[in-house]
Amino acid sequence: MSTKIIAAVLGALLSLAPTAPRAQAMFRGGPAHQGVTSEAAPRTFHRVRWAFPTGGRIVSSAVWHDGAVLFGSDDGNVYAVDAASGRQRWMAHTGGPVASTPAVSEGRVFAVSYDGRLYAFDARSGEVLWKFATEGERRFEAKGLHGLQPRSQTYPDLYDVYLSSPLVVDGRVVFGSGDGHVYAVDAASGTLAWKFATGDVVHASPAYDQGLVVVGSWDGRLYALDAATGAQRWAFQAGLDPLIHNQQGFQSSAAIADGTVFVGCRDGHLYAVDLRTGAPKWNVDTEGSWVNASPAVAQGRVWFATSDTAQYRVVDAATGQPAQAMGSTQAYVFGSPTIAGDTVLLGVLNGSLQARDRADGRVLWEFRTEAARANRGWVLSAEGRFNSGWLYASGWGDQSNDGTRRQDGVGSFYATPLVAGGTVYIGSADATMYAIE
Amino acid sequence: MSAPVHRCPGAATLVLLAAGLACAGARAASDPAGRWEGVADVPGQPLRLVIDLDRDAQGHWTGSAILPGRGVKGAAVDGLAVAGCDVRVGLAAAFPGGAALQPKLALACRGDGALAGTFTLGGHAAPVSLHRSGPAQVDRPPAVRPITAALAGRWTGRYELGGFAREVTLTLANGADGTGGGQLVIVGKRTTTLQVDQVTQGREFVSLRASAANFAIEGRFAAQEGVIDGAMSQGPYEAPLVLRRQPGQKAS
Numbered sequence: 001m002s003t004k005i006i007a008a009v010l011g012a013l014l015s016l017a018p019t020a021p022r023a024q025a026m027f028r029g030g031p032a033h034q035g036v037t038s039e040a041a042p043r044t045f046h047r048v049r050w051a052f053p054t055g056g057r058i059v060s061s062a063v064w065h066d067g068a069v070l071f072g073s074d075d076g077n078v079y080a081v082d083a084a085s086g087r088q089r090w091m092a093h094t095g096g097p098v099a100s101t102p103a104v105s106e107g108r109v110f111a112v113s114y115d116g117r118l119y120a121f122d123a124r125s126g127e128v129l130w131k132f133a134t135e136g137e138r139r140f141e142a143k144g145l146h147g148l149q150p151r152s153q154t155y156p157d158l159y160d161v162y163l164s165s166p167l168v169v170d171g172r173v174v175f176g177s178g179d180g181h182v183y184a185v186d187a188a189s190g191t192l193a194w195k196f197a198t199g200d201v202v203h204a205s206p207a208y209d210q211g212l213v214v215v216g217s218w219d220g221r222l223y224a225l226d227a228a229t230g231a232q233r234w235a236f237q238a239g240l241d242p243l244i245h246n247q248q249g250f251q252s253s254a255a256i257a258d259g260t261v262f263v264g265c266r267d268g269h270l271y272a273v274d275l276r277t278g279a280p281k282w283n284v285d286t287e288g289s290w291v292n293a294s295p296a297v298a299q300g301r302v303w304f305a306t307s308d309t310a311q312y313r314v315v316d317a318a319t320g321q322p323a324q325a326m327g328s329t330q331a332y333v334f335g336s337p338t339i340a341g342d343t344v345l346l347g348v349l350n351g352s353l354q355a356r357d358r359a360d361g362r363v364l365w366e367f368r369t370e371a372a373r374a375n376r377g378w379v380l381s382a383e384g385r386f387n388s389g390w391l392y393a394s395g396w397g398d399q400s401n402d403g404t405r406r407q408d409g410v411g412s413f414y415a416t417p418l419v420a421g422g423t424v425y426i427g428s429a430d431a432t433m434y435a436i437e
Numbered sequence: 438m439s440a441p442v443h444r445c446p447g448a449a450t451l452v453l454l455a456a457g458l459a460c461a462g463a464r465a466a467s468d469p470a471g472r473w474e475g476v477a478d479v480p481g482q483p484l485r486l487v488i489d490l491d492r493d494a495q496g497h498w499t500g501s502a503i504l505p506g507r508g509v510k511g512a513a514v515d516g517l518a519v520a521g522c523d524v525r526v527g528l529a530a531a532f533p534g535g536a537a538l539q540p541k542l543a544l545a546c547r548g549d550g551a552l553a554g555t556f557t558l559g560g561h562a563a564p565v566s567l568h569r570s571g572p573a574q575v576d577r578p579p580a581v582r583p584i585t586a587a588l589a590g591r592w593t594g595r596y597e598l599g600g601f602a603r604e605v606t607l608t609l610a611n612g613a614d615g616t617g618g619g620q621l622v623i624v625g626k627r628t629t630t631l632q633v634d635q636v637t638q639g640r641e642f643v644s645l646r647a648s649a650a651n652f653a654i655e656g657r658f659a660a661q662e663g664v665i666d667g668a669m670s671q672g673p674y675e676a677p678l679v680l681r682r683q684p685g686q687k688a689s
Contacts, residue, residue, distance in 0.1 A: 053487045053503050054503070055508045056506065056507075074508070076508065086571075088574055091576070127642075129639070129642060131655070190657070432505065
């Protein structure tokens with residue numbers, strides 16, 4: 001962490017970046033979280049087919065089940081919405097914001113809520129089947145976080161927007177918790193199979209391959225756990241930032257392909273790590289810009305995006321070397337890219353959903369929320385970047401946090417696009433789930 | 438790049454467009470059933486509103502409200518009155534302390550098909566305009582079913598909160614209206630008696646609520662074993678609680 005970075009934090013303050021999945025019933029499309037679907041995305045924008053309003057910000061990504069899109073909302077509900085009509089099939093209430101992406105397996109829907117519970121719902125009716133209580137949710141927090149003042153104050157990280165999205169593998173639901181544990185729970189009964197303690201909040205989503213569960217923690221370590229027992233196989237230590245805690249922690253979820261784990265980190269790197277040993281293979285240095293988006297991996301290439309520097313990047317999976325010219329997303333990216341046929345979809349926090357050509361990265365079309373177009377309060381510059389100097393009056397905690405909250409006012413896309421039947425489904429911080437074709 | 442979420446079908450020609458607009462205005466005037474979306478221009482804090490209005494099976498008006506960004510989805514409306522072009526809607530359930538704030542909408546149809554009027558809350562008033570965005574999707578309260586004989590009866594258990602133990606006796610039965618309810622007696626430093634006004638019995642899971650005290654019990658329900666294995670909660674506070682059926686107390 002450099003003084004340059006601290007100055008940037010104190011001045012224009014803070015950064016962002018989100019996540020994106022595909023037409024299947026789990027975050028990032030499957031246990032390995034590769035973020036690739038065989039579904040074809042529209043190459044041109046036609047219209048918003050329907051828009052489904054909820055009561056709260058949507059950072060959860062949609063998943064597909066039986067002709068419906070399922071997702072959570074910060075209004076505390078999990079929704080099943082008919083994909084064709086946009087009408088609600090059912091709504092299931094939890095005790096807190098559902099900032100995680102549901103997973104569907106064998107007629108059950110699993111979702112994590114800010115009330116500190118993993119829920120199992122009946123996929124047809126939304127009826128609660130069981131709940132599993134953790135030791136409680138919380139955001140990542142630290143004294144003097146991001147350089148906020150007063151520095152002796154402990155601040156919750158407003159950019160810790162997601163909860164861990166459950167992984168379903170071998171009849172167990174695996175997820176991380178704000179209590180610092182990774183849990184494995186029997187999918188049928190909701191009873192604990194094992195739990196593993198990390199050093200801090202776990203809000204990344206576990207990935208799975210070859211008997212290993214791989215998940216990062218806000219303690220700055222990426223863990224590989226035995227899926228059957230929860231025993232640690234290895235841990236990879238990423239960067240730490242003991243002064244302002246800005247440049248540390250895994251918010252990005254790992255993707256696994258061909259024996260390699262790819263994962264972004266808030267320490268300003270994308271890492272490639274050997275799945276069996278945890279040995280580092282290569283990394284991409286983003287010069288301090290968070291990589292909160294979960295990478296997508298397909299055919300020897302890795303797609304990811306950055307937060308503050310708003311970079312759209314494609315690198316070679318074997319070497320980490322650029323495989324495509326770097327593009328700009330204009331604003332922070334937290335959501336993950338979805339590879340859908342020859343198109344890459346990416347949600348941006350400035351309220352735009354971008355569709356890019358997979359081969360060369362050029363923008364094919366862009367959808368902007370009504371709030372982004374209206375840009376009330378000049379949250380965005382005329383170029384679509386965040387007006388940081390306008391939003392953040394100072395580095396004092398309350399004023400800075402107010403600026404962070406105002407950013408969402410443009411309908412930020414924290415979620416990852418789902419593609420099914422030629423339609424893109426994505427939720428926005430404007431509390432709306434969109435079906436775009 | 439964007440497009441309207443909802444398009445007016447059949448507006449292929451100017452003639453049809455004009456006819457369609459006139460038709461839309463007339464439809465709003467004659468039948469406000471549908472989903473209405475818009476904004477109340479509260480100074481400095483515009484309030485997004487989604488109001489669903491429809492008739493129930495008996496032909497009575499019913500409705501619900503969504504307040505995007507305020508965490509409200511499907512709040513029941515109150516005092517709903519529809520008289521020709523005039524619509525009155527109460528939104529007490531959509532705001533904390535709503536009964537005191539008395540949030541209300543007073544709307545009338547406009548020539549362009551919108552419903553427009555005034556949003557009032559806490560003695561203030563702001564202009565509001567809603568446009569029809571589709572068919573109604575009224576959120577109705579979940580159907581409440583009678584509890585089974587396996588759940589009815591007397592249950593006892595114990596929980597600890599804040600270092601103090603409480604003994605719990607729960608008595609459940611179906612009321613005259615056919616829905617489950619009962620009484621909860623909690624004995625700690627003192628004895629508290631609560632009325633259980635909501636009982637939701639699923640296949641494997643039971644939720645009980647004493648709304649007046651914001652007290653809830655929920656857990657896995659094992660009918661054969663006579664056990665409800667879960668937790669109590671009151672606001673943010675919760676504690677494990679296992680309730681066991683008392684022998685010979687089965688009732689219906």
